[in-house]
Amino acid sequence: xxxxxxxxxxxxxxxxxxxxxxxxxxxxxxxxxxxxxxxxxxxxxxxxxxxxxxxxxxxxxxxxxxxxxxxxxxxxxxxxxxxxxxxxxxxxxxxxxxxxxxxxxxxxxxxxxxxxxxxxxxxxxxxxxxxxxxxxxxxxxxxxxxxxxxxxxxxxxxxxxxxxxxxxxxxxxxxxxxxxxxxxxxxxxxxxxxxxxxxxxxxxxxxxxxxxxxxxxxxxxxxxxxxxxxxxxxxxxxxxxxxxxxxxxxxxxxxxxxxxxxxxxxxxxxxxxxxxxxxxxxxxxxxxxxxxxxxxxxxxxxxxxxxxxxxxxxxxxxxxxxxxxxxxxxxxxxxxxxx
Amino acid sequence: xxxxxxxxxxxxxxxxxxxxxxxxxxxxxxxxxxxxxxxxxxxxxxxxxxxxxxxxxxxxxxxxxxxxxxxxxxxxxxxxxxxxxxxxxxxxxxxxxxxxxxxxxxxxxxxxxxxxxxxxxxxxxxxxxxxxxxxxxxxxxxxxxxxxxxxxxxxxxxxxxxxxxxxxxxxxxxxxxxxxxxxxxxxxxxxxxxxxxxxxxxxxxxxxxxxxxxxxxxxxxxxxxxxxxxxxxxxxxxxxxxxxxxxxxxxxxxxxxxxxxxxxxxxxxxxxxxxxxxxxxxxxxxxxxxxxxxxxxxxxxxxxxxxxxxxxxxxxxxxxxxxxxxxxxxxxxxxxxxx
Numbered sequence: 079x080x081x082x083x084x085x086x087x088x089x090x091x092x093x094x095x096x097x098x099x100x101x102x103x104x105x106x107x108x109x110x111x112x113x114x115x116x117x118x119x120x121x122x123x124x125x126x127x128x129x130x131x132x133x134x135x136x137x138x139x140x141x142x143x144x145x146x147x148x149x150x151x152x153x154x155x156x157x158x159x160x161x162x163x164x165x166x167x168x169x170x171x172x173x174x175x176x177x178x179x180x181x182x183x184x185x186x187x188x189x190x191x192x193x194x195x196x197x198x199x200x201x202x203x204x205x206x207x208x209x210x211x212x213x214x215x216x217x218x219x220x221x222x223x224x225x226x227x228x229x230x231x232x233x234x235x236x237x238x239x240x241x242x243x244x245x246x247x248x249x250x251x252x253x254x255x256x257x258x259x260x261x262x263x264x265x266x267x268x269x270x271x272x273x274x275x276x277x278x279x280x281x282x283x284x285x286x287x288x289x290x291x292x293x294x295x296x297x298x299x300x301x302x303x304x305x306x307x308x309x310x311x312x313x314x315x316x317x318x319x320x321x322x323x324x325x326x327x328x329x330x331x332x333x334x335x336x337x338x339x340x341x342x343x344x345x346x347x348x349x350x351x352x353x354x355x356x357x358x359x360x361x362x363x364x365x366x367x368x369x370x371x372x373x374x375x376x377x378x379x380x381x382x383x384x385x386x387x388x389x390x391x392x393x394x395x396x397x398x399x400x401x402x403x404x405x406x407x408x409x410x411x412x413x414x415x416x417x
Numbered sequence: 418x419x420x421x422x423x424x425x426x427x428x429x430x431x432x433x434x435x436x437x438x439x440x441x442x443x444x445x446x447x448x449x450x451x452x453x454x455x456x457x458x459x460x461x462x463x464x465x466x467x468x469x470x471x472x473x474x475x476x477x478x479x480x481x482x483x484x485x486x487x488x489x490x491x492x493x494x495x496x497x498x499x500x501x502x503x504x505x506x507x508x509x510x511x512x513x514x515x516x517x518x519x520x521x522x523x524x525x526x527x528x529x530x531x532x533x534x535x536x537x538x539x540x541x542x543x544x545x546x547x548x549x550x551x552x553x554x555x556x557x558x559x560x561x562x563x564x565x566x567x568x569x570x571x572x573x574x575x576x577x578x579x580x581x582x583x584x585x586x587x588x589x590x591x592x593x594x595x596x597x598x599x600x601x602x603x604x605x606x607x608x609x610x611x612x613x614x615x616x617x618x619x620x621x622x623x624x625x626x627x628x629x630x631x632x633x634x635x636x637x638x639x640x641x642x643x644x645x646x647x648x649x650x651x652x653x654x655x656x657x658x659x660x661x662x663x664x665x666x667x668x669x670x671x672x673x674x675x676x677x678x679x680x681x682x683x684x685x686x687x688x689x690x691x692x693x694x695x696x697x698x699x700x701x702x703x704x705x706x707x708x709x710x711x712x713x714x715x716x717x718x719x720x721x722x723x724x725x726x727x728x729x730x731x732x733x734x735x736x737x738x739x740x741x742x743x744x745x746x747x748x749x750x751x752x753x754x755x756x
Contacts, residue, residue, distance in 0.1 A: 168722075225589075226588070226589055238688070240688075240689075242581065242586075247581075247689075248690070249565070249689060249690020249691070250564075250565055250690050250691055250692040250729075251690055251722065251724060251728065251729075252690075253687075253690045253721075253722040253724075254688065254689055254690035255688065255690075256687040256688070256690075256721045256722065257687070257688055258721075259684075259687050259719075259721035260684035260687050260688055261601055261680050261681070261683070261684050261719065262600055262601060262602075262603055262684075263601075263602060263603045264601055264602045264605075264619075264677060264680055266603075271721055273718075273719055275680075280603075338603060341600050341603055341614075342600070344600070345598075345599035345600050345601075345684075346599075346688065348592075348595040348596070348598050348599050349577070349579075349593065349594065349595070349596055349599055349685065349688065349689070350579075350586075350588060350593055350688070350689075351587070351588020351589050351590055351591075351592045351593035351594075351595075352588070352589055353589040379612075380600060380612055382592075382595045382597075382598035382610055383507075383590065383592040383595065385590060385592075389590070390589075390590075
């Protein structure tokens with residue numbers, strides 16, 4: 079797609095407005111949505127990802143989902159100015175290459191951007207999904223209007239995103255906001271990354287799972303035995319049910335994880351001093367009503383410069399906010415404006 | 418000073434150039450220097466601070482030192498466009514008020530900026546000393562030319578400064594870069610701030626002093642007994658001597674502190690992904706040749722995205738760099754350009 083094609087497109091539409099497509103590429107599903115420049119969704123579509131079918135099949139499924147979303151909005155692809163994709167793993171924003179994505183059946187160096195550009199005929203912007211989600215929250219979600227936002231997304235791991243002065247902060251090597259691997263307990267539990275004491279090794283769903291399994295192996299009684307599979311795995315939804323049933327072990331382990339997240343959040347705020355913090359991710363979506371008050375309490379206690387909570391809100395991104403999809407679309411929109 | 422006065426000053430000088438005065442206000446000494454817009458020092462002066470004589474006396478001493486520096490440069494005060502001050506403690510950049518400075522005999526809410534403006538007849542910009550030092554390193558010191566810089570200054574405490582996109586990042590509430598109170602060992606040693614496990618409680622000179630005193634009380638043999646005063650205090654210079662003598666206890670304790678600083682540095686880099694890191698402060702100035710290799714080693718090992726050291730240099734600010742003085746002057750210069 080040359081610049082000429084793009085400008086001819088724009089001529090069909092109101093000058094100064096732009097319409098982008100956002101895609102949330104997850105390990106299990108693909109969500110696509112047409113988004114206007116205010117962050118409103120005009121049409122959506124959804125498909126299973128099926129990463130086990132290989133790279134080519136997934137890229138074709140992304141393209142089909144994109145066309146479906148455009149149709150759902152009553153539009154055609156040539157009215158779309160750009161496409162933004164929030165993808166799991168390490169994405170190189172400049173080249174559109176997914177360097178590494180364990181959740182997509184271990185994609186390595188997949189040129190997702192260039193290949194989709196061939197299929198859709200539109201500029202493609204590829205971004206890490208948590209970066210996109212934080213930008214979505216800051217431009218059209220719970221943190222709309224806030225200029226500097228720390229985004230923390232605990233799930234199987236812990237993802238992070240950082241918006242400073244209204245823009246996504248990617249850092250010097252496109253490696254910023256790797257909050258999950260900040261050490262908060264030197265020489266603490268082993269992390270999936272091979273180091274010790276990362277917040278991800280203390281407060282992700284995987285860490286909670288490990289701690290519960292350890293206690294059960296030690297003979298502790300808990301309803302959790304009924305919710306864990308043969309490999310000791312337990313979903314965020316199951317944790318939420320067990321919290322509702324006031325299971326003592328689960329309450330203790332998840333409560334401790336939440337306290338650790340709060341102390342870690344304070345460390346980040348002490349360093350960056352953002353206008354607000356946004357929490358999201360699978361663990362928070364399931365267990366937020368129990369965890370968020372503990373996270374907030376520990377955060378405010380561990381700030382070196384005390385603030386009134388209203389001056390540093392700690393938001394919970396809502397389920398159904400489509401923050402990744404909207405954020406990816408808004409990033410594509412912003413990229414059009416700053417070439 | 419009205420705007421009229423300032424513009425009349427400027428008419429005497431080359432248009433487009435500016436000359437500022439930087440002041441490093443410490444607990445023991447005041448350094449002042451005239452600095453051109455490239456960060457070169459044209460003249461300096463120095464006085465003891467003598468904070469025990471009270472606020473009025475200190476402010477007069479600052480003014481005298483400023484006039485001396487201008488004279489040393491062969492200039493007069495009406496050729497100085499603005500004055501920047503790097504002050505210890507919490508400084509409100511917008512009002513010029515020092516909110517709290519334990520090292521200045523506990524100054525509380527001292528309107529340093531407005532009062533000096535009356536004495537010097539020049540716009541005054543007051544900034545935290547470590548912020549000024551980091552900006553000095555980034556604009557005219559070891560990190561000159563780097564656009565995003567994390568500054569870490571271990572001494573009695575641990576100060577921090579953050580430059581992003583070439584500008585000092587002060588955060589939403591003027592509270593950014595409080596790196597010393599990021600928790601790296603949850604529920605670890607008690608910190609001076611009343612919380613536990615802050616990096617300052619693990620790797621400052623005070624923490625090293627505490628750990629050495631504890632071991633000595635426990636009966637461990639060390640040359641450190643000859644270097645500690647009756648209250649168990651030990652200077653950074655004494656630590657350096659003991660390291661030179663290969664004292665086992667001091668080597669162990671300072672080495673551990675350095676490793677902790679490295680793990681903490683990696684946490685900061687994982688979050689912010691700066692172009693470089695600058696270390697300075699009394700502990701590093703004295704013990705840097707021993708500590709910096711350990712700090713660098715631990716930092717690179719704990720980065721979640723490995724980089725070649727040349728792509729993320731970890732600099733040691735040199736003694737005699739006058740980074741706070743130059744940084745304060747450069748901040749005043751930058752403030753003139755962005756009113």
